[in-house]
Amino acid sequence: MLVLIFIVINVINSNLSPYYLDAAQLLDATMAFLDKAFIVLPMTFVIILGDIDISVASTVALSAVIMAVTYNHGVSMVLAMIICLLVGTVCGFINGYLIVKFKELSAVIVTLSTMIIYRGIAYIILKDQAAGKFPTWYQFLGWGKIGGIPLILIVFSIFAILFGLLLHKTTFGRRVYAMGNNITACRFSGVEVDKIKVIIYTLTGFMSAVTALFLTSRMGSTRPNVAIGYELDVIATVVLGGVSSAGGKGRIIGPIISVFLIGFLRYGLGLINVPSQELLIIIGLLLIFAVMIPNLKINTKNLKFIK
Amino acid sequence: MKRALVIILVLALAVSLLAGCGQNASQSSGQNSEKASEQNSGQGKPQGETKAGKMRIALIVKSTGNPFMEKMADGFKTAVEEGGNEAILKAPDQPTAEAQIQMIEELIAQKVNAIAVSANDPDALQPALQKAMKDGIKVLSLDSAVNAESRMVHIQQADPERIGRIQIQAAYEMIGGEGQIAVLSATSQATNQNTWIQWMKEELKDPKYAKMELVKVAYGDDLRDKSVSETEGLLKSYPNLKAIIAPTTVGIAAAGKVLTDKGLKGKVYLTGLGLPSEMAEYIESGVCPWMYLWNPIDLGYLAGCAANALVKGDITGKAGEKFTAGKLGEREVIQVGDGTEIMLGDPFKFDKSNIEEWKNVY
Numbered sequence: 295m296l297v298l299i300f301i302v303i304n305v306i307n308s309n310l311s312p313y314y315l316d317a318a319q320l321l322d323a324t325m326a327f328l329d330k331a332f333i334v335l336p337m338t339f340v341i342i343l344g345d346i347d348i349s350v351a352s353t354v355a356l357s358a359v360i361m362a363v364t365y366n367h368g369v370s371m372v373l374a375m376i377i378c379l380l381v382g383t384v385c386g387f388i389n390g391y392l393i394v395k396f397k398e399l400s401a402v403i404v405t406l407s408t409m410i411i412y413r414g415i416a417y418i419i420l421k422d423q424a425a426g427k428f429p430t431w432y433q434f435l436g437w438g439k440i441g442g443i444p445l446i447l448i449v450f451s452i453f454a455i456l457f458g459l460l461l462h463k464t465t466f467g468r469r470v471y472a473m474g475n476n477i478t479a480c481r482f483s484g485v486e487v488d489k490i491k492v493i494i495y496t497l498t499g500f501m502s503a504v505t506a507l508f509l510t511s512r513m514g515s516t517r518p519n520v521a522i523g524y525e526l527d528v529i530a531t532v533v534l535g536g537v538s539s540a541g542g543k544g545r546i547i548g549p550i551i552s553v554f555l556i557g558f559l560r561y562g563l564g565l566i567n568v569p570s571q572e573l574l575i576i577i578g579l580l581l582i583f584a585v586m587i588p589n590l591k592i593n594t595k596n597l598k599f600i601k
Numbered sequence: 602m603k604r605a606l607v608i609i610l611v612l613a614l615a616v617s618l619l620a621g622c623g624q625n626a627s628q629s630s631g632q633n634s635e636k637a638s639e640q641n642s643g644q645g646k647p648q649g650e651t652k653a654g655k656m657r658i659a660l661i662v663k664s665t666g667n668p669f670m671e672k673m674a675d676g677f678k679t680a681v682e683e684g685g686n687e688a689i690l691k692a693p694d695q696p697t698a699e700a701q702i703q704m705i706e707e708l709i710a711q712k713v714n715a716i717a718v719s720a721n722d723p724d725a726l727q728p729a730l731q732k733a734m735k736d737g738i739k740v741l742s743l744d745s746a747v748n749a750e751s752r753m754v755h756i757q758q759a760d761p762e763r764i765g766r767i768q769i770q771a772a773y774e775m776i777g778g779e780g781q782i783a784v785l786s787a788t789s790q791a792t793n794q795n796t797w798i799q800w801m802k803e804e805l806k807d808p809k810y811a812k813m814e815l816v817k818v819a820y821g822d823d824l825r826d827k828s829v830s831e832t833e834g835l836l837k838s839y840p841n842l843k844a845i846i847a848p849t850t851v852g853i854a855a856a857g858k859v860l861t862d863k864g865l866k867g868k869v870y871l872t873g874l875g876l877p878s879e880m881a882e883y884i885e886s887g888v889c890p891w892m893y894l895w896n897p898i899d900l901g902y903l904a905g906c907a908a909n910a911l912v913k914g915d916i917t918g919k920a921g922e923k924f925t926a927g928k929l930g931e932r933e934v935i936q937v938g939d940g941t942e943i944m945l946g947d948p949f950k951f952d953k954s955n956i957e958e959w960k961n962v963y
Contacts, residue, residue, distance in 0.1 A: 422820040564707035
């Protein structure tokens with residue numbers, strides 16, 4: 295279904311704009327939207343659990359800000375990047391820890407609080423200023439290419455394969471599905487529910503920091519208000535990829551296709567200079583449409599029974 | 602059966618997409634059938650020209666919903682079309698550099714002939730703009746500059762030194778030379794505002810301002826609601842504040858509203874750069890005794906003319922070149938710092954005596 299929409303969008307785009315079908319440009323276009331895609335992978339796990347994490351964008355901002363500030367205080371860039379990844383991981387761990395520690399709080403409430411807290415800390419550190427002046431080689435992360443293929447695409451592919459294997463080929467992945475379907479049953483059958491949850495949230499934080507690395511590299515500087523709205527983009531991408539927000543359903547390939555689908559849709563509409571507000575409406579419609587389709591199928595089945 | 606249903610629905614979506622955005626998108630490729638043969642010849646030189654032999658010139662403004670930017674875009678479009686070319690206007694929905702980078706990428710892929718940009722960050726656009734120049738696209742900035750390596754020429758509204766100093770002098774006169782003042786700017790990355798604020802600080806070093814203190818530079822990000830809350834924050838944090846200088850049209854209008862609502866007319870003075878149409882009521886009421894600006898329509902117009910001259914090859918952005926900017930007459934490219942600029946003129950003062958005639962102009 296998703297593949298179908300993907301193909302249709304590509305056909306429409308190439309009809310709308312003579313400039314669309316250009317392999318090199320299309321590869322370049324991936325640079326613009328792949329930064330968010332790193333968060334999509336662990337977010338798929340979170341949504342399969344039936345949870346949600348809306349603090350990811352703030353985690354991106356906080357990791358990026360701390361990285362920039364430590365670098366500007368004389369820490370080497372490599373170390374600053376490692377610190378960035380650590381900050382993200384810790385943010386994710388705090389989310390997971392709070393969620394399993396206080397069972398009466400839903401994930402959405404916990405991550406809503408940390409979303410505000412993390413960005414708040416970023417604002418306290420930098421106020422309204424920007425921090426940057428990174429070394430030149432750091433630009434390569436967001437802009438570089440290896441053999442004509444953007445580095446970000448290569449890194450994303452590696453992560454995508456890793457997360458795909460984790461979800462579909464390991465006991466860990468099977469347990470995530472089981473937890474999404476019936477968490478109580480899992481708990482009684484001896485699955486370490488809490489541990490798995492903490493691991494998944496920590497991974498989400500870590501991948502948010504990876505996003506921070508690439509985003510900051512593309513921007514050349516960072517501010518506390520970067521990545522605003524990313525959490526919704528990421529969740530939209532996962533849901534569009536056929537992962538049910540009720541939990542327990544979905545495959546990793548869906549969100550991966552939908553990353554490219556939304557990305558190329560934006561790019562294609564940008565090529566014919568559709569105003570940005572209209573672009574948002576179109577993406578919203580697409581979301582409703584894609585989520586509606588599977589349910590429509592069920593209706594047609596019912597109709598057959600009646601007949 | 603289900604498959605058929607799905608396909609029908611997808612096609613319905615496709616048709617609605619086409620109908621929805623095909624109408625007002627300024628596209629050069631309305632006729633798909635003729636273009637279909639060209640689709641696979643993506644590589645090669647920028648063809649650039651549309652069927653009528655027009656050049657395509659794009660403008661990226663700071664963000665949507667900014668009246669100053671809209672006026673600037675109007676002037677730009679007029680000039681580009683006078684030159685017999687096609688204008689593409691783009692506005693990101695957030696005033697961020699990342700949104701502008703994405704738009705530049707889209708324009709490079711469309712093989713436009715020139716890109717003019719009012720930058721949200723002086724350095725962040727560098728990789729994208731250099732890529733554009735490598736592909737033979739002419740790049741210029743206007744209003745808010747990009748650094749000298751990422752452009753051929755910058756269109757400067759007025760001498761930044763004059764703009765910065767004149768606003769401090771205005772505040773000095775309004776508050777009688779002593780008291781706390783604050784600045785309400787756009788984003789902390791805005792090239793133009795930051796330059797002006799530097800000159801304000803420079804002017805304040807003069808001994809005559811010994812009794813004036815700049816307590817804070819706040820950033821409203823050129824968003825109306827954030828500018829309002831930042832103004833309220835300033836008034837709370839500094840109860841003795843005497844004047845607010847807002848060198849941005851969104852900020853000064855928001856501050857005018859807050860000062861009016863709180864009944865602070867005559868207690869806290871407001872000056873800066875504002876659009877006469879938006880500021881008329883505050884100038885007439887005395888909340889803002891006077892302010893400055895230049896004509897955004899003319900600024901856009903000059904940029905449009907410069908873009909025409911660049912794509913025609915009349916100028917290349919080197920100091921000393923001259924070209925005719927339509928109704929504005931002849932202009933010269935001058936060296937400023939590391940880069941070259943084209944000047945629009947001096948800032949213009951708006952007060953009670955002349956606001957009446959200007960408020961309907963822009």
